[in-house]
Amino acid sequence: MxxxxxxxxxxxxxxxxxxxxxxxxxxxxxxxxxxxxxxxxxxxxxxxxxFTPEAEAVEISFPLEEFLINLSSESERNQPVVRMELTITSLNEEAEELFGKEIAKVRDAVIHVVANQSVETIYNEEEGHFLIKNDIKKRINQALEDDVVEDVFITNILLQK
Structure with missing residues (x-):
């Protein structure tokens, strides 16, 4: 055992x-x-x-009221007019409040850029995108003194000669 x-x-x-x-x-x-x-x-x-969950960036879209802008022209008699609607976007969560508070600066920036265009330059494109969109974005960011605008979308445009 x-x-x-x-x-x-x-x-x-x-x-x-x-x-x-x-x-x-x-x-x-x-x-x-x-x-x-x-x-x-x-x-x-x-x-x-x-190891940390990714926070998704929230894109804020802010549609602007319709613009009716005279384009630059040689002749004051037959001045072309553009009617356009825009939407601006931002990844900044406080952008909507800023756009609403500073709407006069935003609209002034758009009018300044578009009014300096001519019939020949308003529709200029590069790689399928209107060049004017980048100019509008830069001008709005300058006016607001912050890089808050992420993109500009032209939602409606009509040119009358």
Whole structure:
């Protein structure tokens, strides 16, 4: 019987070693997996940003009332007129309040840019986009003294010669 007890003790000791060894191997693989995820080469992402949820940027759209603007012309007698509607967008959460408060500056900036255009230049495009949109965006941002306007969309335009 003494031999039987010693044999049972050896078996129990061997199975404990086997369980501990299995746990060590399991932890080793888990560590390799986590390390690979954390230290993998991701150029544009910081270490902390991998573990924090991304906050989605909220785009604010602010439609402007219709504009009726005289274009620059050689002749004052037959001055061309453009009727246009615009929507400006921003990623700044306080932009809608700013646009509403400073609407006179925003409208003045648009009128200034458009009034300096001619019939020949109002529809100029580059890569499928009206060039005037960038000019309007820059002028509004200048007037507001902040880069708050993200994009300008021309929602309606009509030119009368």
């Amino acid at each position: 003494a031999q039987k007890n010693e044999a049972e003790k050896k078996i129990k000791k061997g199975s404990k070693l086997l369980i501990v060894g299995g746990l060590v191997v399991l932890l080793l693989f888990a560590g390799i997996g986590i390390g690979g995820f954390v230290f993998a080469s991701q150029e544009d992402e910081s270490f902390v940003s991998r």
